[in-house]
Amino acid sequence: MTDGPPLAEAVEATADDIATMEIRGAATIARAAAEAVAEQAAETDADTPAAFERTMRHAGRRLYGTRPTAVSLPNALRYTLGRMAGDDVETLRSSLLAATTAFTDRLDRAQRDLGRVGANRIRDGDTVMTHCHSTDALACVEAAVGQGKEVSAIVKETRPRNQGHITATELREMGVDVTLVVDSAARRYLDDADHVLVGADSIAADGGVVNKIGTSGLAVNARERGVPIMVAAQTIKLHPDTLTGHTVEIEMRDESEVIADDARADIGDIAVENPAFDVTPPRYVDAIVTESGQFPPESIVTLMRELFGESADRPWEEPDGTTGSASSA
Numbered sequence: 001m002t003d004g005p006p007l008a009e010a011v012e013a014t015a016d017d018i019a020t021m022e023i024r025g026a027a028t029i030a031r032a033a034a035e036a037v038a039e040q041a042a043e044t045d046a047d048t049p050a051a052f053e054r055t056m057r058h059a060g061r062r063l064y065g066t067r068p069t070a071v072s073l074p075n076a077l078r079y080t081l082g083r084m085a086g087d088d089v090e091t092l093r094s095s096l097l098a099a100t101t102a103f104t105d106r107l108d109r110a111q112r113d114l115g116r117v118g119a120n121r122i123r124d125g126d127t128v129m130t131h132c133h134s135t136d137a138l139a140c141v142e143a144a145v146g147q148g149k150e151v152s153a154i155v156k157e158t159r160p161r162n163q164g165h166i167t168a169t170e171l172r173e174m175g176v177d178v179t180l181v182v183d184s185a186a187r188r189y190l191d192d193a194d195h196v197l198v199g200a201d202s203i204a205a206d207g208g209v210v211n212k213i214g215t216s217g218l219a220v221n222a223r224e225r226g227v228p229i230m231v232a233a234q235t236i237k238l239h240p241d242t243l244t245g246h247t248v249e250i251e252m253r254d255e256s257e258v259i260a261d262d263a264r265a266d267i268g269d270i271a272v273e274n275p276a277f278d279v280t281p282p283r284y285v286d287a288i289v290t291e292s293g294q295f296p297p298e299s300i301v302t303l304m305r306e307l308f309g310e311s312a313d314r315p316w317e318e319p320d321g322t323t324g325s326a327s328s329a
């Protein structure tokens, strides 16, 4: 929970759904956060500009605090709350509604453009190996299929939450031949793959790719087998805090996702760890595919600087550094 004025039901519900992964995947989280910001802007009955802005920042903090790793979430808040401007409540409200619409339009466009860029790497008859479920990665396959190419996929199930099942379903809907494998079978099937194709939750300034746990091991194995690794990530996945040397926080999720409580009790006293993401060093990545073209990971920092400057603002924070609670407002 965060301190501040009461929030719209839509913000509370979206925040809960992101935290429990009803809403998941970096681009989908960003869209949901922007839509929640719009709902809050439409509904808030604050009667002064200062009260309106405080409520919006509070909504931003509530959404920001849900999951720590996908930078698309703070970047969605940066884009929308960062464009809140005006001297009266109605102007502030309309500035936010315009910004949230512009943001979601941009998301659609970025994914479509990125898909076309990524599709150029995929040849007719190619097989991709996927990990987790990434709408950016699937946009590349969809565009390739749309160009008339025949594509097959080896889909890793992606323990502990099996997002590979979502990937398998969506690929089948595109008409792609799918073979589902357990995560530990990946190396065996890499010899049948022409690409490893994954998404990203965050891309660091050094080109490191933060994505679902297991991506880095897959990339190391793929390099060893000579299979190129392609990361599909629209530019809202670029993590501006890493320009100033900050690292990306890796989310640790509940231990019960790894082993059910009763099974664990049967084993006895063990430790269980459940990191949700890992970092693939840039040397294992062949290309980062964005809506602005494809980049070797080491050069992504140039694009990051163009988009964010040298440091990123945090428009969900109170300008005076207080927590936003009534007593400090």
Ligand SMILES: O=C(COP(=O)(O)O)[C@H](O)[C@H](O)COP(=O)(O)O
Residues within 6 Å of the ligand: 024, 025, 026, 027, 028, 070, 131, 132, 133, 134, 135, 136, 137, 163, 198, 199, 200, 201, 211, 212, 232, 276
């Ligand atoms: O790691 C995941 C999802 O993790 P989780 O299921 O824990 O959210 C996806 O590969 C990225 O978020 C990219 O997805 P997209 O390309 O759709 O943004």
